[in-house]
Amino acid sequence: MTTAPKSRLRRLAPLVAVVGAGAMLLTACGPASGGGSADSGKFTYLGQTENTTIISTLEALGKDQCAAEEKAAPLTSDSVAGTQWDQKLQLLAGQDALSNMSMAAGTPSLMKQFIDAGQVVDLSAELEKLGVADKILPAADSTIKALYGEDSLYALPTELNIEGFWYNKQLLADNGLEAPATWDDLVAAADTLQGAGVQPFAAAGKDGWPVTRLVGDYIARDLGPDALKDVADGTAKLTDDEYVKAADAVAELGKAGYFGEAVGSVDYNAAMNEFLTGKAAFFYMGSWALANFNDETQNTIGVDNVGFAPFPAVDGGAGSIDQVPANVGIPVMLAKKGFGDSQAAWLKCIASNYGDAVLKESGVVSGFALDTPPTDLPETTQTVQQVIQDAPSSILWFEALFTSKGTSVSQTNGGGLANGTLSGADFMKLVQAANDEG
């Protein structure tokens, strides 16, 4: 009993040492390093399966304005499900095998890793070189730079979105309500609607982010536009009382059942469907949803029946209602590896023509300058353009400056806020802990 285990241990010790040393040696082989650039004679694009706008616009450009570029380097595309997007990009970047053009990482902190590792093209310099730097709208340019905390542009704004509450004009009018200007007005309106048997909000609790957006916007209205930057800098914590107040405000809506039954199982498309079939009065969403609003087969309440209200002000808050929550959707980045003359030609053509093409084909407002703005735009699209034009400044969304883990934990727990099973304090504790680890 006393000697056998000891001698066994003694015999095992060299084996453990050899295995350990082998493991260290193998691991020390290290990462793939950013590599050279050889023009492959193709223009490869990788996007998310759910987003068909970018690829269809690129294909349209390839047949028309970018036909010469298409001939020199044919466009080839592939797609991956959005839920696995960041994982796929990490694997490709780890193997130094990113496509020429791909949608950027969903998490800005991951995008920063690509930038720091020198895997993506510095577009400020490249667009300047190609003479098309003025094709990026200043608002989009500054939003992307703020998002990645860089002085240069590393992604193209294929969208420029504002977010806010879209509402069903008819349902509000039927209940004697107007678009809410303050948070209290919004809660009162929700109460009235609920009392009248109308579901106040449509929200994708399964995806989580449409719910956590409300927390972020509330913080910006209550504590000012830089409040979430303070959290990222470490000068404030989400668990501080004034931040918890925002999550509590949203959790209260959940507890009151304003998001409808089983909101934890409602996904993006189902929430969109609830709003567009008149089952819910308010829908917090980005202006990328205009494509759905303008599609008559999806929108049975009528495109003229959709109104837009900016996220309401919070009484006594430091923020202002005209600071618009804005984002560039998921922009596209270009990989440094394989970026040659024909890819640069594509970049120039896209920068010059994408804005007009995507607005004409899909009704999507992008961050590219327009040469020939269409005149017959739907009212909702015009509203969005007007809001973008009038906004003095923009604010980022709740998770924009979080770590990958913080973002994931926040979004997977958003459903808990919406169905009232998670308190504001518990939610903030989880997210802060994930950010601290990150």
Added chain:
Amino acid sequence: MDRVLGDKRAIFVLLGPALLVYSLVMLVPILWSLGYTVFDGNPIVGFTFNGLGNFTKFFQDPAAWSAIWFTIRYALVLTILQVGTGFGLSLLYVFWLKKASSTIRTIVFFPVVLPTVAVALLFQRLFEAAPTTGPVNSLLNVFGIPSVDWFGTPDASFWIIILMDLWRSMGFYAVLLYAGLLDIPEEMLESARLDGAGGWKLVRTIVLPLSLPVLLSSLIFSINGTLKVFDTIIALTNGGPGNATTPLTLYMFQTSFTYGEYGYGSTIALMLTILCLLFTVFIFRSTRRDITKG
């Protein structure tokens, strides 16, 4: 044969190719992953030596503890249920249905051959609450009970996962244990019956001790399979709501490939390996003692 197997060159030629493939696809990645446990970073930003930092982090990480707790709870509950139900079914086949059991055996075994994702989709639809009401909620509504958001509440999600895995696996354990029961000599059962042992007493004193080896194999099989659960959960709940149904395997996967922390992910993998080892050793030890006593 002895001459062939006594020849070292012959052994090398016979085993060499298989050993090489095994080393390349199994041993090298395992060692590689073991090495990552003392590093921080990922292939994009590079790796930095981190000492035992990942292990310290693991023991202080509430999400890791919650994943361990879920993993153990899931493994114990499901193992007891699937081996227990399997044993019950095998008794049913041998002592009650006897020769007529083949049809029932086939029906109960059927879910084993179905792909996990298909079964998960089936259960998602069965228990769906929104946007459409699934059959289970529809049934509740008939009795005037409001719909339950099964996948929106932690406890309900846990039990649906258990129910689904039980349905999927009990047929397999039933067949495994049925084979063990068939090995019990009929004469022994007959003489026990003559001695007055019947029903539960017969099962407890004769059937259970004699089927202990195959029960032990089933337990080890089940506990290791359930500790490593991944596909059923990712297909059914994806670890949600929140992280309420996230086992260590899924947490490891998310940490490595979603959060880009390869070192910490490998540490979680090592901890899972140790957990499997501990459970297996525990089961071996405890049953060995019982057999010697019996």
